[in-house]
Amino acid sequence: MVIRHLLLSFALAAICAGPVLSNELRAPEEVLSDLIEKNESSYLTQSEQNIMMMPDNAALWLADEGKALFYEQRGPNNVSLETCDLGKGPGVLEGAYVELPRYFADTGRVMDLESRLVYCLTTIQGFADDDPTVSTRHGSSSDMMKLQTFIAAQSSGYAWNPPMEHPLEKAMRDAGEVLFYRRAGTSDFSCGTCHAATGKRIRASVLPDINRPEEWTKAISWPAYRVGQQNVRSSQHRVRGCYWQMRQPESIAGSDAAIALMSYWTDAARGQPSILPDKKR
Ligand code: HEC
Numbered sequence: 001m002v003i004r005h006l007l008l009s010f011a012l013a014a015i016c017a018g019p020v021l022s023n024e025l026r027a028p029e030e031v032l033s034d035l036i037e038k039n040e041s042s043y044l045t046q047s048e049q050n051i052m053m054m055p056d057n058a059a060l061w062l063a064d065e066g067k068a069l070f071y072e073q074r075g076p077n078n079v080s081l082e083t084c085d086l087g088k089g090p091g092v093l094e095g096a097y098v099e100l101p102r103y104f105a106d107t108g109r110v111m112d113l114e115s116r117l118v119y120c121l122t123t124i125q126g127f128a129d130d131d132p133t134v135s136t137r138h139g140s141s142s143d144m145m146k147l148q149t150f151i152a153a154q155s156s157g158y159a160w161n162p163p164m165e166h167p168l169e170k171a172m173r174d175a176g177e178v179l180f181y182r183r184a185g186t187s188d189f190s191c192g193t194c195h196a197a198t199g200k201r202i203r204a205s206v207l208p209d210i211n212r213p214e215e216w217t218k219a220i221s222w223p224a225y226r227v228g229q230q231n232v233r234s235s236q237h238r239v240r241g242c243y244w245q246m247r248q249p250e251s252i253a254g255s256d257a258a259i260a261l262m263s264y265w266t267d268a269a270r271g272q273p274s275i276l277p278d279k280k281r
Contacts, residue, residue, distance in 0.1 A: 021158075021159035021161055021271060022157060022158060022159045022273050023095060023158050023159065024157055024158070025094065025154070025155075025156060025157055025158070026156055026157030026273070027055075027156065027157075028054060028057070028156050028221075028275045028276055028277060028278060028279075029051070029054035029055055030157075031156065031157050031273045031274070031275045032044070032051065032054065032218065032275050032278075033051070034273075035214055035215075035217070035218070035272075035273070035275075036051075038214070039212075039214045039215065041198075041212070041214065041215040042199055042206050043199075043206040043207065043208045043209070043215045043218070043219075044214075044215055044218055046204075046205075046206045046281075047281055050227065050279050050280065050281065053279060054279050057225050057277060057278075057279045058140070058225050058232070059149055059223060059224065059225040059232045059277035059278075059279065060153075060277065062140055062145060062146050062149040062150075062223075062232050062277070063146075063149045063150045063153040063277060064150075065146045065150075066145075066146035066147045066148070066149050066150025066151070067150045069081075069143055069146055069147055069150075070082075070147060070150055070151070074125055074133075075121070075124075075125030075126045075127045075133070076125070076126035076127070077124065077125050077126035079124060079125060081120055081121075081124060081125065081147075083124055084116075084117075084120035084124055085104075085106075085120075086100070086113070086116055086151065087099055087100060087102045087104070087116075093151055093154040094154045094155070095154070095155055095158045096151065096154065096155065097113055097151055097152045097154065097155040097158075097274070097276070098155045098158045098159065098160045098161055098162075098266075098274050099161055099162055099163060100112055100113050100116070100162065100266070101162060101169075101172065101259050101262055101263045101266065102162060102163050102166075102169060103163070103166035103168050103169050104116070104119075107119060109168075109256075110166075110168050110169055110172045110256075110259055110260075110263065111259065112235065112236070112254075112258075112259045112262050113148055113151060113152065113235070114137065114144070114148065114234060114235070114236050114253060114254060115253075115254040115259065117144065117147055117148065117151075118134055118254065121133060121134050122134060137234070137236065137237075137253055138231070138233070138234070138237055139231050139232075140230075140231045140232045144234075145223060145231075145232050145233075145234060148223050148234055149223040149232055149277050152222070152223055152274075152276045152277060153276050153277055155274055155276055156274060156275065156276040156277075157273050157274065158273065158274055159270070159271050159272060159273055159274070160217065160220070160266050160267075160269040160270050160271065160272060160274060161270060161271075162263060162266045162267055162270070164267070169263070172256070172259060172260045172263040173260070173263040173264050173267050174264075175256075175257075175260040175263075175264075176260035176261045176262065176263045176264025176265065176267075177264045179191075179257060179260060179261050179264070180192055180195075180210070180261060180264055180265070181196075184246075184248055185246055185247050185248040186247055187246065187247055189245075189246040189247075189248075190246075191210075191242060191246075191261075192210070194207050195207055195208060195209060195210050195219075196209065196210055196211060197209055197211075198211075198212060205281065210265065210268045211268075213268060213269050213270065213271060213272045214272055216265070216268050216269045216272070217269040217272035217273065217274060217275065218275055218278060219265075219269075220235065220262075220265050220266060220268075220269050221274050221275040221276055221277075221278040222234055222235040222237075222238055222278065223235075223276070223277050223278075224277055224278035224279060224280045225277065225278075225279045225280070226280050226281065227279065227280070227281055228281055232277065235262055236251075236253040236254075236258060239251050239258050239261055239262070240253070240258075
């Protein structure tokens, strides 16, 4: 009886504790080679050349430039971004990105990295919405990509762990799931048409499967340097690109729909280590 009791409490403790989440900074190439070693995935291994070039990823320079921007006194208010709260307290960057999107009480919204940065740039530094620092969202030469790459890199190796405590966090994740599987447009595609089975390909591209967290973690590891575009790209840029691929209306960066999709896709990689910045085809 006592033994049975003990076994039961061990089992319960194991269930309640859940998986042990990694929370240590690691080089992106190290995280990726570890994932490849532990999992059979043609998506993870598809570009040997990219893997070889990861230690020289051009996105790493962008992260350095982003660091300088983050701590520089800038904007009409001439202050740094050190009081920017990305969810773990003002100026706390390590491990912050893997816990986004999350609910912020000061705006009453669930925000992703990009929308939170916009909030900090405009409220703390006083930049206007149409200042290029805020309005230019894409391309390696934009402040936005430099800042995002620096901030995200402070989570490399940390396990994705978006909070699901606030009702809006759960609602956004659930809305994202509906959006992901919603078929529409002239081709009747959903995201799931291409990303919900293992080993699907479009010509040479192997498509990541959202049902396999160990490969999906690479899929959502943005910012990433896209070799084919010679630019560092963001999650918002990827969402926009995939809607374009489906021939559906363009998604709007910072909209609840785009953030909901990211809440769902980050939750799907929960527990797996992030690769930041990543390098992709
Ligand atoms: C017609 C098939 C197709 C559909 C539908 C599609 N995607 Fe993609 N997706 C791709 C391809 C192809 C790539 C890889 C691009 C490349 O390798 O150049 C990709 C890449 C991605 C990536 C990054 C992985 C990587 O290796 O670059 C994510 C994340 C993603 N898609 C999410 C989505 C979401 C979310 C939707 C729905 C809004 C969606 N996709 C709809 C084909 C599709």
